[in-house]
Amino acid sequence: MEALPLDSTAWAWEGPTPVVTEHLGRECVRVENAVGIVTGPELLDGVVELELAVGRERGFHGVVWRAADHENLESFFVRPHQVGNPDAGQYAPAFNGITGFQLYHGPGYWAPLSFPIDEWFRVRVAFAGARAEFYVGDLDEPALAVGELERPPLPGGVGLFTSLAPVHVSSFALHAGDVTFRHPAPAPAGPVAGIVPAWSVSEPFAEDALAGVTMLDDRLLADRTWSELASRPSGLVDLARHSGVKDGRNTVFARTVVRSDAERTAELAFGFSDRVAVYLNRRLLYRGDDAYRSRDYRFLGSIGYFDRLYLPLRRGENELVLAVSEDLGGWGAQATLDA
Numbered sequence: 353m354e355a356l357p358l359d360s361t362a363w364a365w366e367g368p369t370p371v372v373t374e375h376l377g378r379e380c381v382r383v384e385n386a387v388g389i390v391t392g393p394e395l396l397d398g399v400v401e402l403e404l405a406v407g408r409e410r411g412f413h414g415v416v417w418r419a420a421d422h423e424n425l426e427s428f429f430v431r432p433h434q435v436g437n438p439d440a441g442q443y444a445p446a447f448n449g450i451t452g453f454q455l456y457h458g459p460g461y462w463a464p465l466s467f468p469i470d471e472w473f474r475v476r477v478a479f480a481g482a483r484a485e486f487y488v489g490d491l492d493e494p495a496l497a498v499g500e501l502e503r504p505p506l507p508g509g510v511g512l513f514t515s516l517a518p519v520h521v522s523s524f525a526l527h528a529g530d531v532t533f534r535h536p537a538p539a540p541a542g543p544v545a546g547i548v549p550a551w552s553v554s555e556p557f558a559e560d561a562l563a564g565v566t567m568l569d570d571r572l573l574a575d576r577t578w579s580e581l582a583s584r585p586s587g588l589v590d591l592a593r594h595s596g597v598k599d600g601r602n603t604v605f606a607r608t609v610v611r612s613d614a615e616r617t618a619e620l621a622f623g624f625s626d627r628v629a630v631y632l633n634r635r636l637l638y639r640g641d642d643a644y645r646s647r648d649y650r651f652l653g654s655i656g657y658f659d660r661l662y663l664p665l666r667r668g669e670n671e672l673v674l675a676v677s678e679d680l681g682g683w684g685a686q687a688t689l690d691a
Contacts, residue, residue, distance in 0.1 A: 353401060353525040356390055363388040363511065366422040375520040376405055376472060384518035387422045389511035390526070396507040397480035399527040404519050405472050406432040411517030415477045418508035423449035423596065426503055427513065428477050428486045428496075432469060439652075440465040441488055441495060445502040448596030454625045454644070454682035455590055456502065457654045460538060463488075463496035472522060480531040481505055492534075499537035502590075540585075546688040547587035548608050551674075552578045553594050556601035559627070559677045568634040568673065573605070581606075587686035588655065591676060603677040606685055610672050612665040620663050620672075622687040623655040627677040632663050633670055644680050655684055663689075 356362055358381045360369050367386030374380070400415050414429030425446050434440045441463040444453045467473050467489045476487040478494075482501050485494035510526055554576040561572065583589045591604055610618070622630075626643035629636060638661055644653040663670070676685050 353399065353527050355523060355525045358521060358524060362390060364391050364422075370521075373520070375522075376470065378472065378522045380405075380520045380522040382518050382520055383512070383514045385515060387416065387511065387513040389416065389419050389422065389509040390524075393510065393526065393528060394507040395510055395526065395528050396505065397531050398510070398529060399476060399478045399531060400510045401474060401476040401523075401525050402512055402521055403472055403474050403523045404521050406430070406467075406469060406519055407517060408432055408469050409517035411519065412513075412515040413519040414513060415475060415510070416513055417477060417479055417510045418503060418506060419511065420506070420508050424503075425508065426479070426484075426501060427451060428475075428484075429513070430465060430467060430475065430488060432467075432517070435469070436464060436466050438462050438464045440467075441486065443484070443486065443496060443498055447503075447590060447592040450592035450596055450678065450681075450683055452590055452592065452682035452684065454653045455588060455655050455684045456682075457652075460498060460541065465489075465495050478531045478533065480533070483533060483537050485533055485535070494534055497533075497535055497538055500540055543585035544587050544688060546690060547583055547585075548687045548689065550580055550582045551589050551606040551608055551685070553581045553589075553591060554578055554605040556595050556597065556604050558600050559603040562603065562629055562675055565629075566636040568631050576605070583686065587688055589685055591678070591683040591685065597678055597683070602679070603675055605673055605675055607671060607673040610663070610665060610670040610689060612667060612670060615667050616665050618663045618665050619690045620661040620687055621657045622659050622661070622674075622685065623657050624659075624674065624676055624685045625653055625655045625682045626679045628685065629675040630661060631671075631673040631675070633666070634673075637661055637663070653681060655682065655686065657686070657688065
């Protein structure tokens, strides 16, 4: 492992520059609400290790790797306020400035970690190809293993980040090259039946454009640029892969055509993050809000197949349009339709 200095000349920071200080008997840096990428080395495969100390305050602290820039990267972080809970540690990719913790959750993404508060401990991330293993405290056994990382395996920068509460970091080291994994790759989750396999996605626009709109008209759909975005085997489509939120443009249309041999009612099971308006053949059928903390202070807004709609399909082609809006934590949608 190659130790790297924590002074600002070796790093490119998005957010406040870390402050050199002393904490728990060590010289270190105090980092708050910032992403730092080491200037120079770009790793395709390797190991990143840091030693940190956290308090009990709500915060998100961890490692980034394969960073194309400060907005497109892989990340693993710990939550000190959730020690011992299922989401005490989490792997989540970031696309276009949106880290999708609401989209990539549960088995394969979360880990029920225990780690000390107000003591120094180590976090290690080992990655190669599409795989990664994450170690917290115990550097012999991974706390979490991922068999299929979400971002393509391209060389990129490495570094660290923190959000909300500050964190103290006393060392940062990396190893570039071959990686030895401690466990076999986890088996991928099986595909979900009946998913919408792909969506045609518009460029972003301001959510206010749909205020009070119960019927979509040509004015709202015309002259837009559309891109095809494939769904994952679970049905999830991460809309941030297409674009980020810029200048208040936080909403996209995701549309598909549903073909039916006869007039019938079809069950649509779906999930979304953060808000959605569902239109069938231009008519509004549903509005929903699953934004972070929109229901109570513990509500994460994690996506899932929690909602059902019964679509009155006509014979032939039916246009299904989801208008999906994003605030924080993941811009996504997923849907299945009965045969």
